[in-house]
Amino acid sequence: DYYYDSYSHFNIHEDMLKDKVRTKAYMKSILDNKNLFEGKIVLDIGCGTGILSIFAAKAGAKHVYGVDNANIILHAKAIVKNNNLADKITLIQGKMEEVELPVEKVDIIISEWMGYFLLYESMLDCVLDARDKYLASDGLMFPNKATMFISSFCNDEIYNQRFDFWDKVYGVDMSCMKQWVYKEPLVDQADRGTINGDFVKLIEFDLETVKKTDLDFVAEYTLKIRRDDYVQGVIIWWDVYFNYCKIPIKLSTSPFASETHWKQTMFFIENEDIPVIKGDTLSGKVAVKKCTKNPRDLDIKIQFKLENREIDFDKSFVYKMN
Amino acid sequence: DYYYDSYSHFNIHEDMLKDKVRTKAYMKSILDNKNLFEGKIVLDIGCGTGILSIFAAKAGAKHVYGVDNANIILHAKAIVKNNNLADKITLIQGKMEEVELPVEKVDIIISEWMGYFLLYESMLDCVLDARDKYLASDGLMFPNKATMFISSFCNDEIYNQRFDFWDKVYGVDMSCMKQWVYKEPLVDQADRGTINGDFVKLIEFDLETVKKTDLDFVAEYTLKIRRDDYVQGVIIWWDVYFNYCKIPIKLSTSPFASETHWKQTMFFIENEDIPVIKGDTLSGKVAVKKCTKNPRDLDIKIQFKLENREIDFDKSFVYKMN
């Protein structure tokens, strides 16, 4: 009976498991680094099917606590049992914020908490709270660092499909929709060839010290344009790092790496593209904050500044992820 | 401010509009049959962006009432205004069950109410209520008929991806998931070559006379197998018809027609496939009813019966769409 509620979760978890880049990064960072896990107490936040807890148990952890709020954890329990790890792994259903672990401190926190645009619908707040409450003073975070990157792009095909489409829809003028569509960032896998600027670091989070309040941020960027082209907007992606590993491991969602289910996030300049010349500099500020009315949404403001012989462009636009 | 809530609706409506098979079937049935619309009062249930209301106005309707509950209707109002049809089209935000139209009767009801598997998350109940309340005795329904079809299939690739996948997930035995995945019908576009039986009518709804209670139904099917193969389950799809048109128009979601966003729905036999010989007969009952606990979900029970020289198979399985 319980199970039926978790139906909808099959597909989500199946898709996440089938994202090889994602799952293998965690697998390698755990299974290839048994020395870090042997005899340790591990907390897996948002354990889903239990896959990371099982990796940790196989890596020699003394005990693993997996916490998840969704009914998928009922399946996780069956899976743990069938893999003969019931004595090594304790699964607890509930919100991480609300459950009480049977231990005071843990040595390692593993969690796959990242959302689109790193922060959208992410569990990071809840991971940081758990870190402050449970992680031993010499404890380790897996991953331990996250970095966001920014570059510029031009993709006429997407632009036509996404904006010009509304100009004539089966003979009907729906162009008034466009102004609203601009406000919506596009989550999609960018073809490398559409990136026309260098990519630069936007912001870095040290997951062992970052505070929840740091997650609303303003960051500056400055990047060089790589070819004569047009800039239609900026594209943002992230990497997370497992630096305690013998061979440091990076889980990257870059358009220059293999595709993941997170893809990248594109922010279009409203109604315009900026003609650019190789060597031009694009710069500006990116401000991200949780929406006050609905903290699950993100309010994002991006400034685009570019000067060259012919152009003196400096505008800001607001976007909402919801 | 209002608008932000309807952000999420952009993509849905964009995807529906970009489904050419869908939108063109409505467009042709309305715009190529102006004689039916001239001087008529039309009700568009679930008007979304207003596209069907605008078609009806262009076809010469005296007045069109469009009803939708979602904030997308705020955009629809702007669109109607920009297309200079504000005097012909009145848009009303609200649930069809709850709004009061300013007219007692309408001559034509148009609505794109169909869901996956025809009935899942469909608006049909609400369309039938509106029909009984508002449609003139000689009024027309667009579409006026709906038919569901059934056939048998075999697709090893999907089977492996969907079920065998769980046997070993990065070295972890998750096979206990399979029993639950079987209960979930798969909505996907079937390659024609995977259909290995004749397709037959499962049930037909005359939308001018059908009652809400008829939508929970039990229907029988009997179909001939077309080639030596295996049967892994049955596949169900639907067509709707606009028979008042000069040239009757059919909107088909058949795997033998062009793909639509509805695709088809596949029901897998649990843990087995049935070896079949060309000419064999597969038959059984299909029972569909709204879930009592949660009427938005569908409970479906399917019987699979097949006898030949070597096989005497007769089993039933339950599925849930949610």
Ligand SMILES: Nc1ncnc2c1ncn2[C@@H]1O[C@H](CSCC[C@H](N)C(=O)O)[C@@H](O)[C@H]1O
């Ligand atoms: N506040 C919270 N407390 C507990 N679990 C949470 C949570 N917020 C999200 N989750 C859970 O976090 C999981 C993230 S998905 C990751 C699943 C699994 N660790 C894997 O790598 O495959 C989801 O199953 C979700 O239900």
Ligand SMILES: Nc1ncnc2c1ncn2[C@@H]1O[C@H](CSCC[C@H](N)C(=O)O)[C@@H](O)[C@H]1O
């Ligand atoms: N009970 C109800 N009352 C009013 N609108 C409803 C409804 N149930 C669903 N809807 C609306 O029905 C629409 C169906 S989608 C079809 C949109 C449009 N007619 C087109 O063809 O493009 C959605 O916009 C949804 O918000």
